[in-house]
Amino acid sequence: xxxxxxxSWPRGWIARMSAELVYLEWKDHSMHGNWADDVAxxxxxxxxxxxxxxxxxxxxxxxxxxxxxxxxxxxEPGNLIxxxxxxxxxxxxxxx
Numbered sequence: 001x002x003x004x005x006x007x008s009w010p011r012g013w014i015a016r017m018s019a020e021l022v023y024l025e026w027k028d029h030s031m032h033g034n035w036a037d038d039v040a041x042x043x044x045x046x047x048x049x050x051x052x053x054x055x056x057x058x059x060x061x062x063x064x065x066x067x068x069x070x071x072x073x074x075x076e077p078g079n080l081i082x083x084x085x086x087x088x089x090x091x092x093x094x095x096x
Contacts, residue, residue: 020054022064025090026083050081051094061085 027045036042052064055077061084065077 021094022052022054023090023092023094024050024052024062024064024083024088026050026087027089028087047089050083052081053077055080059085062088 026048028048030042030044030046032042050064050066052066054062055065056063061082063080063082066079066081067077
């Protein structure tokens with residue numbers, strides 16, 4: 001039985017993704033765009049779970065790329081999200 005073929009990844013993709021892949025749980029603001037008769041049921045943050053590769057981080061926040069193109073080394077990260085560290089509840093490193 002032959003071994004499965006290995007995938008050939010573009011050089012740039014590996015460099016960008018190897019920074020740090022993380023799972024984050026964080027709280028987000030919420031909005032209700034209609035008339036509401038139950039304000040108490042709405043008055044709380046939303047709990048969110050996100051996977052992404054850290055593109056930039058400082059003392060105040062972290063920018064994650066939720067997608068990275070793999071066609072060439074010039075492909076850029078996509079679906080960027082900036083999170084304030086004060087909103088992050090849990091952080092797990094998945095890949096180094």
